[in-house]
Amino acid sequence: MDEQILGLAPGAFDKLDGDEDEIFYAPARLVCHIDDGAIAALTGFYRTILPAGGVLLDLMSSWVSHLPAEIAYAQVIGHGMNAEELAANPRFSRWFVQNLNRDLRLPLADRSIDAAMICVSIQYLQQPLAVLREAARVLRPGAPLVIGFSNRCFWTKAVAIWRALDDAGHAALVEHYLRHAGFAAIETHTLAEWVEDQSDPMTAVVGRAPSR
Ligand SMILES: C[S@@+](CC[C@H](N)C(=O)[O-])C[C@H]1O[C@@H](n2cnc3c(N)ncnc32)[C@H](O)[C@@H]1O
Numbered sequence: 001m002d003e004q005i006l007g008l009a010p011g012a013f014d015k016l017d018g019d020e021d022e023i024f025y026a027p028a029r030l031v032c033h034i035d036d037g038a039i040a041a042l043t044g045f046y047r048t049i050l051p052a053g054g055v056l057l058d059l060m061s062s063w064v065s066h067l068p069a070e071i072a073y074a075q076v077i078g079h080g081m082n083a084e085e086l087a088a089n090p091r092f093s094r095w096f097v098q099n100l101n102r103d104l105r106l107p108l109a110d111r112s113i114d115a116a117m118i119c120v121s122i123q124y125l126q127q128p129l130a131v132l133r134e135a136a137r138v139l140r141p142g143a144p145l146v147i148g149f150s151n152r153c154f155w156t157k158a159v160a161i162w163r164a165l166d167d168a169g170h171a172a173l174v175e176h177y178l179r180h181a182g183f184a185a186i187e188t189h190t191l192a193e194w195v196e197d198q199s200d201p202m203t204a205v206v207g208r209a210p211s212r
Pocket of ligand 1: 021025032033059060061062064079080081082098099100101102118119120121124
């Protein structure tokens with residue numbers, strides 16, 4: 001159990017809405033979940049850390065990937081819960097729908113991905129270690145996994161430990177996940193500051209896939 005390995009209390013990955021995630025994500029949400037400033041900050045960070053010409057994996061995605069418009073990648077593989085959202089994403093070369101709270105194995109080869117992203121979604125994973133270990137498996141050694149988050153979420157679908165923590169706690173939790181999943185060189189970057197009623201915060205925690 002992820003809770004035990006991470007030293008968290010029983011129930012840490014419970015959700016207020018215990019229905020299957022397919023029900024909540026059935027309607028397409030063709031909206032932005034963070035404001036323009038937070039998106040611009042994340043895109044700027046992606047510009048520096050995601051390898052141009054590489055194969056990217058956007059896990060837990062939707063119709064936008066926040067990638068720099070001027071940079072071409074060999075492939076951008078999308079994943080999420082809603083086919084209509086994923087089909088509308090102009091950056092994807094291909095995509096797949098998979099509930100990562102039920103089906104943990106990614107349908108991707110070992111060491112086949114140059115960088116991966118999880119944007120404003122890590123709080124919905126109930127078995128984060130298992131999923132991040134899968135990300136480590138498919139990433140090439142040294143490749144970055146960028147986990148971006150803000151202070152908004154679908155409250156009823158966020159796990160209990162996320163609901164109990166503030167922004168600094170979220171960064172520490174994501175670092176903890178990455179460390180236990182075997183990632184190296186873990187760093188937290190504050191990309192945009194929160195100003196009440198004015199601007200969304202954006203934080204990115206990055207880990208590098210281990211060499212095996
Ligand atoms: C707030 S949206 C973020 C979408 C996108 N990454 C973005 O930046 O706009 C949360 C996303 O988490 C993903 N998600 C939530 N629960 C999931 C689950 N059980 N399995 C896989 N993906 C899930 C869905 O793809 C959903 O679109």
